[in-house]
Amino acid sequence: MSVAHSLQLRAGRKRRKGMRPKKVVLVVHQNEQELSVLSFMLGTNGFRILSASDPHEAMVLFMKNPIDLVIADAMIPKLDGISFAENLKHHNSFVPVLLIGATAGVSAYADASLQKKALPAELLERTKVMVARKRGPRKGSRRGLPSPLAPTAVGVFG
Secondary structure (H helix, E strand, O other), X not given: OOHHHHHHHHOOOOOOOOOOOOOEEEEEOOOHHHHHHHHHHHHOOOOEEEEEOOXXXXXXXXXXXXXXXXXXXXXXXXXXXXXXXXXXXXXXXXXXXXXXXXXXXXXXXXXXXXXXXOOHHHHHHHHHHHXXXXXXXXXXXXXXXXXXXXXXXXXXXX
């Protein structure tokens, strides 16, 4: 069994012929009710959701699973969302991070931010865009070196 195949099975990405695997979103929020609402909304729109109410639990999930996007509350207890995003980026700088409740430009580690008052449709649209634009080394490129055609500035939503 190849490594890629075993990772797909471990992540629960069952591949049927002609179908793409679901994108995996890690949702981190201290409020259980908001966590379940976010998980339900994204899950019913075709994403596979891993959820955590604690940043340490989220780091374990992040390290054990291939994640396509992290959505985190900026005010999670024990470790604020900005520090959490920083820790994630040290482990894998290619996974995009969306902070909810953060002000625009709050962190170099968050790829985007969204106000808590944002409509669910806006969160869903941002999620789809960020998963589609997931960064990573392109096939044949030298890892860690920016492509001369790549944009140098990352826009921050807010």
